[in-house]
Amino acid sequence: MRSLRRLLRPLSRAVTYTRWLHLFMGAVAAVVVVGVAFPGLTDPSAGMWLLLLFVPLPLLALAASVPGTRVAEAMQARLLLYPGPQAPHEHPAPEIAGSPSKSWGDRWRVFVWLTLRLWLGFGVTVVTLNGLVLTLGLLMPSLWPPFGPGPELLPGRWGWWYPLIAPVSGAALVTVIWGAGTLMAGLAPRLLGPSPAERLAELEARTERLLERTRLARELHDTIGHALTIAVVQAGAARAAGTPEFTDRALAAIEDTGREALTELDRVLRLLREDADPTAQRPTLAHAGRLVESARGAGAEVSAHIGGDLGAVPGPVSREGYRMLQECLTNVLRHAGPVPVSVRVEVLDSWLEVEVRNKQPAEPAASPGGGSGLRGLRERAVLLGGAAAYGPDDGVWRVHVSLPLQ
Incomplete structure (x- = not known):
């Protein structure tokens, strides 16, 4: 049947x-x-x-x-x-x-x-x-x-x-x-x-789309994570201080950071709708001062040294360098709190060096991300032909990034 x-x-x-x-x-x-x-x-x-x-x-x-x-x-x-x-x-x-x-x-x-x-x-x-x-x-x-x-x-x-x-x-x-x-x-x-050529072109385009999505996910992680960390630290510090002056400064810092995060979120959403240039309005190392001031507003004692001609740094290197510095400062505030921080951004003959040192707290806060941000930082450096190292160094936590300018 x-x-x-x-x-x-x-x-x-x-x-x-x-x-x-x-x-x-x-x-x-x-x-x-x-x-x-x-x-x-x-x-x-x-x-x-x-x-x-x-x-x-x-x-x-x-x-x-x-x-x-x-x-x-x-x-x-x-x-x-x-x-x-x-x-x-x-x-x-x-x-x-x-x-x-x-x-x-x-x-x-x-x-x-x-x-x-x-x-x-x-x-x-x-x-x-x-x-x-x-x-x-x-x-x-x-x-x-x-x-x-x-x-x-x-x-x-x-x-x-x-x-x-x-x-x-x-x-x-x-x-x-x-x-x-x-x-x-x-x-x-x-x-x-x-044809085989068309299949290869489609595969390359698909790979580019996946890489772009990964990059956008990292940018959202950096921007939103940094803004939320600043807001949490500032709110906690304002409640502990209990003074109107400090509370006003904390609220102003939270407002500035939130506004910047909303601008970045709007840019990423425009990219997802595919109606904007992927590199448009992305911050570069020329805006590194904003990160330093944001960390200081959160209560951290930041000493910064920025040397060399930042305008000579290629766009991709400068943009990724900014994100790496943002990731480092966010990790300091998230895991160590408002501790003394040393920031060095220096443009050498053929290399860009970004180094962040901070005092390790006696009881570091638990990391819900399991160190994924630092792993992503190393991956970014490798994609640009550079290297990133992090870990304890003479009683401080040190993150050092080297990126080629060529």
């Missing part, structure tokens, strides 16, 4: 008939071209039929040379050769290019596809018409006697046993249609699918 259902399954699949329609549309193009080239042709020989199959090829080559032809053929293939939403249990459609042809190799594959569609469609159409006539000819005299005798398959008049072989004729017709449609569905990914 299961074998019988498997044999009859093509009859109940909608895609069997949409594939036939796809092939029939290719045959219609062949008939139109043949009708224009050989008007009034009747009773052609076998050699003439073969010639007629090659007459449309120059027009197919011209159509394949148009880049948009691949888009049209790919759309038809996706709609007609593969099961749609009405058959979710079927296999999904394979990858078929949805972009115009970019190279002559793509155009050649489209030409081969058009040629196979024309030839196979023409053959399936001829088989369909003859198969229907044969099947109905075998059945009709037995179902409706006024139709008279059926086809003379064997010498003599129509036989009573002809209806018995009618299912064989119908099954052969469905098998041909199913096989031709399956063949075209299997060839579509090879002839209409993306």
Whole structure:
């Protein structure tokens, strides 16, 4: 029973008939071209039929040379050769290019596809018409006697046993249609699918998007984490101090930091909507003074030394250097509190050095992030061709970053 259902399954699949329609549309193009080239042709020989199959090829080559032809053929293939939403249990459609042809190799594959569609469609159409006539000819005299005798398959008049072989004729017709449609569905990914160059370009673009998302996630971590840390430290210090003057300064620092965080959040959201330059309005080391003042406003004793020409630092290095310094100061306030901090930003001949030292507290606060910020800092340095080191050094916690300027 299961074998019988498997044999009859093509009859109940909608895609069997949409594939036939796809092939029939290719045959219609062949008939139109043949009708224009050989008007009034009747009773052609076998050699003439073969010639007629090659007459449309120059027009197919011209159509394949148009880049948009691949888009049209790919759309038809996706709609007609593969099961749609009405058959979710079927296999999904394979990858078929949805972009115009970019190279002559793509155009050649489209030409081969058009040629196979024309030839196979023409053959399936001829088989369909003859198969229907044969099947109905075998059945009709037995179902409706006024139709008279059926086809003379064997010498003599129509036989009573002809209806018995009618299912064989119908099954052969469905098998041909199913096989031709399956063949075209299997060839579509090879002839209409993306080329190796397109696959490589798509992979590179996808990698770039993933890297950009990772960078945006890090920026949100740096900016929002820094703002929240400043706000928490300032609020705690204001409550401990209990004086109106200190409370006013703390609220002003929280307001400035929050405003800066909102500006940065708005910039990142614009990037996610893909309507802004990724590097637009990103802070650089020229704004390092804001970080120092923010840390001082949180109660830390910060001594800063900024040396060299910061304007000579390349944009990517300067922007990442700012984020690294922000991460270091945020970690100091989060884990050590308002302790003495030494900041050194120096531009040398071919290197940028960023160093942050702070006194280690007797009981450091627990780190909910498990040190992921420092690991990210090291990864950033490596991506820029530099290096980052961190750890205890003579009773202080030291973070040292070296980034090449070239």
